[in-house]
Amino acid sequence: MIQAKGYAAQDAENDLNPWNFERRNIGAHDVLIDIKYCGVCHTDLHMIKNEWFPGIFPMVPGHEIVGVVAAVGSHVSKFKIGDLAGVGVMVDSCRHCEECNNGQEQFCSEGGIQTYNNLGKDGLPVYGGYSNNNVVHEHYVYHISNKLDLAATAPLLCAGITTYSPLRKWGVKKGHKLAVVGLGGLGHMGVKFGVAFGAEVTVLSTSESKREDALKLGAHHFVVTKNADEVATVVKSFDFILDTVAADHDINLYLPMLKTNGTYINVGMPLEPLQVPAFALASGNKTVTGSGVGGTPETQEMLDFCAEHNIVSDIELIDIKDIHSSYNRMLKGDVRYRFVIDMATL
Numbered sequence: 001m002i003q004a005k006g007y008a009a010q011d012a013e014n015d016l017n018p019w020n021f022e023r024r025n026i027g028a029h030d031v032l033i034d035i036k037y038c039g040v041c042h043t044d045l046h047m048i049k050n051e052w053f054p055g056i057f058p059m060v061p062g063h064e065i066v067g068v069v070a071a072v073g074s075h076v077s078k079f080k081i082g083d084l085a086g087v088g089v090m091v092d093s094c095r096h097c098e099e100c101n102n103g104q105e106q107f108c109s110e111g112g113i114q115t116y117n118n119l120g121k122d123g124l125p126v127y128g129g130y131s132n133n134n135v136v137h138e139h140y141v142y143h144i145s146n147k148l149d150l151a152a153t154a155p156l157l158c159a160g161i162t163t164y165s166p167l168r169k170w171g172v173k174k175g176h177k178l179a180v181v182g183l184g185g186l187g188h189m190g191v192k193f194g195v196a197f198g199a200e201v202t203v204l205s206t207s208e209s210k211r212e213d214a215l216k217l218g219a220h221h222f223v224v225t226k227n228a229d230e231v232a233t234v235v236k237s238f239d240f241i242l243d244t245v246a247a248d249h250d251i252n253l254y255l256p257m258l259k260t261n262g263t264y265i266n267v268g269m270p271l272e273p274l275q276v277p278a279f280a281l282a283s284g285n286k287t288v289t290g291s292g293v294g295g296t297p298e299t300q301e302m303l304d305f306c307a308e309h310n311i312v313s314d315i316e317l318i319d320i321k322d323i324h325s326s327y328n329r330m331l332k333g334d335v336r337y338r339f340v341i342d343m344a345t346l
């Protein structure tokens, strides 16, 4: 077995603490990654607190992983020792169902394996990126360009692909007006991709304090949704709204902001179901849809797009010991705009 150390939650009630554990040996198609940085996704918080379902503990969170290849199995063809490598939200799937064959392994019919809080094919728990290493099948490992700042690349592996994928699917481009709800980890990447695709981008935020940052990130407009006067100025304005909010919220504040035939794309994962009145859909032929991360081909495409267009996340690099104060800031919406753990501090 491979010896590993990381930060783990031993249960849903207590803080994360240092923990030593083992990972599987390097199989023929596996890559051993020496983890350098791991982004902190709001999903980590949902998971360690059992907010969606009872978790598998001890739990080592983290699914925005970047590092350097330290060893490869005998049949690995994609990577060699010393390559930069990234891992996102999934580490395995069946690789033969319709979804896997279509490059949407995140929806694997036989049950894809998430990077943490899941059991691997050997029946043992898999552990995430708040740790010094990982052993992952090469199919779920991505090439990372050395043109980009490595720490700031980590959030692309989840926040990046989760926002890139639906904007691509719905063909957001020049001439479209896109609104992004929530300027956090996902939201700020949604802004960057929307701008890169040529759309006119508005941030819909609860935080007046983020106005200047939003414009620096490339957004064209900023609306504080607590301010009814400002909200009134964007009624029937947008072709697309990308909702990235982690907390329960009423989407009926935002649906009237869609133009006729507009599309509301939800990627946030609050606990309570979204309430969508039939009238709000019928009036204006509106579409409400969702999106779940992205498969392996599209994730590599997104990383290559970012390398070509010099897109990375705006990050605050943190010491792993500060993970709880970072979670607390995240809960208050005070993320600018992704915490990334420097694994040298482990």
Ligand code: NAP
Residues within 6 Å of the ligand: 040, 041, 042, 043, 046, 158, 159, 162, 181, 182, 183, 184, 185, 186, 187, 204, 205, 206, 207, 210, 244, 245, 246, 247, 248, 249, 266, 267, 268, 269, 270, 291, 292, 293, 330, 331, 333, 334, 335, 337
């Ligand atoms: P985050 O960094 O905490 O950002 C969420 C943002 O939502 C906050 O910064 C805040 O921005 C806004 N917000 C917070 N409370 C709000 C409220 N009550 N009403 C309206 N806006 C509020 O979180 P994240 O890491 O981006 O993740 C966002 C959500 O996406 C999480 O639920 C996560 O689990 C989910 N997720 C989904 C997928 C997927 O595949 N669909 C993938 C990854 C993550 P303002 O200050 O600007 O209002």
Ligand code: ZN
Residues within 6 Å of the ligand: 041, 042, 043, 044, 063, 089, 158, 159
């Ligand atoms: Zn995530």
